[in-house]
Ligand SMILES: Cc1cc2nc3c(=O)[nH]c(=O)nc-3n(C[C@H](O)[C@H](O)[C@H](O)COP(=O)(O)OP(=O)(O)OC[C@H]3O[C@@H](n4cnc5c(N)ncnc54)[C@H](O)[C@@H]3O)c2cc1C
């Protein structure tokens with residue numbers, strides 16, 4: 001065993017969204033920082049999440065543009081899709097970003113230690129090298145930050161190992177002609193639309209009655225309707241009982257005694273914190289519902305051990321992990337007393353159509369304030385980009401307003417660029433904008449977003 005001793009101001013476990021942000025911010029304040037990563041620097045978002053997913057979303061939109069191009073005077077004789085090219089290009093971009101994040105850490109003066117970390121005392125970490133040598137290294141710090149993220153979960157059914165989880169989607173050489181996607185959340189809806197756009201036949205199996213629980217119900221129904229129009233075979237109240245066969249030739253068995261043949265199955269059935277090997281029980285770090293329990297300053301029950309991001313929070317989004325990391329580093333090393341603001345977190349699903357929201361949905365506002373106290377403004381129309389081809393595609397915009405104060409409680413949108421538009425609306429809403437503020441804003445014409453300032 002190679003035992004090396006060193007004392008850092010901060011050791012970060014996990015070089016994903018939260019860990020990278022915390023490590024770089026702490027180093028910028030002059031702290032001596034090490035970051036321990038067992039896999040590739042970049043974490044879920046960069047390597048197997050937001051970034052490669054969004055690139056696939058872009059790729060999945062081209063075929064539709066090409067099919068519509070003759071309305072705009074462009075004749076293309078034939079378009080064919082080879083997803084292996086897209087997948088290779090996406091992997092190349094992920095490699096570039098991985099190298100970039102390593103360089104950024106080095107430039108910030110953060111020491112990168114490759115391997116899987118395990119907490120051996122409140123001030124020490126044992127790192128088992130992830131290469132073949134499996135060497136062990138002991139490092140020491142005044143503060144430890146756990147930012148190890150989560151992993152996808154498969155349902156507990158016979159043959160579950162035959163299915164993919166989202167990580168596997170980015171590793172495929174190509175996709176089969178037909179896939180079954182299980183789940184109704186972010187990943188299920190995004191991948192159903194990606195695959196559908198890339199010409200794969202998609203069956204999406206949902207055990208409940210609705211898509212995207214937690215989103216505005218009208219938006220989720222709008223998405224459901226549009227996904228069906230795009231040709232996705234959405235089936236509600238369908239629960240899997242087993243998977244049989246082999247990769248490329250699978251049989252999905254359902255509890256209702258039906259069976260579906262397909263080439264691949266994606267389990268988009270949620271994620272859970274990755275606590276394996278951290279040694280939390282021995283150290284006495286308290287957990288709650290499989291997450292690390294933290295206070296409002298992201299401290300665990302052990303004063304100098306902190307946790308951020310997916311391993312601790314209930315909101316699994318990159319900007320939340322990043323903000324938690326930066327706030328923590330500022331508070332530890334530059335004497336601030338900042339708090340993360342969780343009340344207004346914008347969310348988007350990069351489905352087709354894209355949907356995005358900030359603040360309260362119509363149903364949440366009605367539950368909270370009661371019927372007479374909430375006014376909902378909505379606009380549903382065919383965007384100009386779809387007019388020459390007379391497409392059936394529509395967009396839907398909603399403003400949820402508090403009648404007493406005129407404050408905008410929520411803003412929702414489905415349709416092209418909705419994530420970009422809601423990001424900008426978030427600034428106004430975070431500043432406490434009223435419906436009158438929106439009404440008194442000069443419109444920018446012709447745009448989709450101008451509807452938000454002209455709704456009556
Ligand atoms: C398919 C997919 C798409 C997504 N799309 C979006 C999106 O569009 N927008 C958005 O905001 N969010 C998205 N997310 C969620 C987002 O990726 C996560 O919320 C975010 O990455 C969480 O950051 P984190 O720092 O908590 O953990 P992670 O980014 O998961 O990083 C944790 C890191 O810790 C490492 N690690 C684990 N255990 C150890 C150990 N013992 N020692 C050393 N290292 C360890 C892991 O290898 C990993 O690199 C998506 C997620 C998925 C799966």
Ligand SMILES: NC(=O)c1ccc[n+]([C@@H]2O[C@H](COP(=O)([O-])OP(=O)(O)OC[C@H]3O[C@@H](n4cnc5c(N)ncnc54)[C@H](O)[C@@H]3O)[C@@H](O)[C@H]2O)c1
Pocket residue numbers: 154155156182183184185186187188190206207208212240268269270271315316317347348349350
């Ligand atoms: N655009 C984005 O911001 C984005 C994209 C992808 C992921 N994410 C983040 O990653 C997290 C994880 O995504 P996700 O889609 O895996 O989780 P999710 O929690 O959004 O959805 C999980 C889905 O699986 C279903 N499910 C769970 N167990 C099941 C079972 N045994 N059988 C059938 N269905 C089952 C649930 O009912 C739910 O519909 C999200 O909560 C989100 O925070 C964000």
